[in-house]
Amino acid sequence: MKKYTEDDLKHFTVDGGGWLICPSGDYSQINGFGEQCSFGEWCSFGEQCSHEGLTNSRYVAVDRIGREQRKAYFFAADEGLFVRAGCFFGTADEFRKKVKETHKGTRYEREYLLALELAEIMLKEDED
Structure with missing residues (x-):
């Protein structure tokens, strides 16, 4: 990085x-x-801006996404699925909720939600 x-x-x-x-x-x-x-109420350059503390963390990233055309990171860990996108860091469910609130009805809502769906498929442990 x-x-x-x-x-x-x-x-x-x-x-x-x-x-x-x-x-x-x-x-x-x-x-x-x-x-x-x-940087907004959800932004922090401390503990929440990394994926330290997650156990057995694997990730995928989707680049050039959202209004700012940045990279979003999706982490699968023993603790669950987490997302870091811009200043946001939280669970997949928290991310989904925040995206729907912030980008409702826009292409960015669709981009972020489709990226999350792709990450969930890619990070799934068992093969179908």
Whole structure:
């Protein structure tokens, strides 16, 4: 996973709304993102931004997905199926609920839900 520095932020793309597009990666080397920066209520760069603590974790990733065209990670572990997409990290059921709330009726809702369905098939333990 690429580690980004504060200098890297200067070269990231800014969308039409003035939002900085941050690709997936490790931001632990960055001390601050500026006073006006917000990552939303579900976002954390601490414990919830990794899959550490999951037992026997396997994953698949779907790239260029959703409104920000980022990579979504789907983890199968002894504890269940988990998803990391942007600032979100949680169970598959929590992800499904959040997607339906956030992207209801859009192509992004369909993209995320189909990616989750694909991940569930790919990470299924037993062969049919």
